Amino acid sequence: MVTQSRGASALLCLVTITTLFTPAIAAPSDVDDLAAQGLFCTATALAESHACESSVLDDYWIAVGICINESDAKDRAQCFSDARAARAEAKTLCTDQHSARRQACEDLGEGRYDPEFEAADFDRNFASLTNPNRYFPLTLGSQWTFRSQTQLTNVQVLNRTKLIDDVRCIVVLDEVREDGQLVESTNDWFAQARNGNVWYCGEETSSFESFKGDRPMVPERVSIDGSFKAGRDGDKPGIIFQANPTVGQFYVEESSLANAEDATEVLSTNYSFGKNPALDALVPAKLAKALCNGDCVVTRNFSSLEPDTFERKYYAPGIGVFLEIEPSSGEVNRLVKCNVDPRCASLPQP
Secondary structure, eight states: OOOOOHHHHHHHHHHHHHHHHSOOOOOTHHHHHHHHTTOHHHHHHHHHHHHHHHHHHHHHHHHHHHHHTOOSHHHHHHHHHHHHHHHHHHHHHHHHHHHHHHHHHHHHOSSOOOOOOOGGGBOSOTTSOSSOOTTSOOOTTOEEEEEOSSOEEEEEEEEEEEEETTEEEEEEEEEEEETTEEEEEEEEEEEEBTTSOEEEEEEEEEEEEOOTTOSSOOOEEEEOTTOEETTSTTOBOEEEEOSSOOTTOEEESOBBTTTBOEEEEEEEEEEOTTSOHHHHTTOOHHHHHHHOSSOEEEEEEEETTSTTOEEEEEEETTTEEEEEEETTTTEEEEEEEESSSGGGGGOOOO
16 A cells, blocks of 8 residues: 655645646637737737636635635635635626627727827827817816716816826816715826827726715725826827717727726717617707707727626717716716806706
8 A cells, every 4th residue: 555645645735726726827829829810909808818817816816815714614604605706707707808808809900009109299288279179178177067876077177287108198187976975086198189189198096985984984095996007017098089080980098908998989970869769868858959969979988898888978069078878777977067168058957
């Protein structure tokens, strides 16, 4: 009979556990093969899928470590059960995100995403723009207030700029409140191209939460997820609004892999309420009729990170975005106040 030492037995156990729970490391050839075929977008999507799977495993083992240190047997069992459930849910999300990225590749094309972003192509003086975009005004001091079923959002173009990758960007402050409490504050950075395109160069975002029992009750910053900056850690700029949008056009808004991956499809460039039932869904009729005269633009905004949802955004000339709709939840975020156009004084209220 062959016997094993305790050390050998423990080593065998460790090897067995590692074999069971460590996923096969995908050879780089699968990604490289796609890139060699010129399928750069699909190759990127596969690389992100591998990263997602690895992240799921990392998070699971951290959860296991937390559960091990739970003294109460019942709580410990529940902790392990929750960890397994979270792992399964996260794996499903990885699969769904990969499918969404593959679809985005079909829409956006397989080319490398590496847009030209040269300072000479952009305005530096936001007080005197060469070709301002009438659907995305960046006039200093401009303000908009939006209201949804649960939130109030204030947006303001500040008299502040930030140099990003040698391009001068204007700072736009976006603050979201629920029940009067701040829940999100974001500095968005936009660049105005001389040809009229407005570029999105990143955002510095903070999420806040208030906790029962705090004294004083002051919102705490709990996350900076979603923050990115063109030129940092491989992040790249995108276009937030085209100078001359065309129906069926797709373009990238944000490019920060696994962090911010928004893109846009142009659905209409001549929207008026009552002509397209699909685009009218959930739209406040009085608001759309007050701002649209066959000249509004409607877009579909989507993210590979949230494959089950998308937004429709409605833009009026001289006003900018005046409505955001999330069809899956029924949430409607509408403009209730602004100072950028005479029509702001008579906006229909919810």
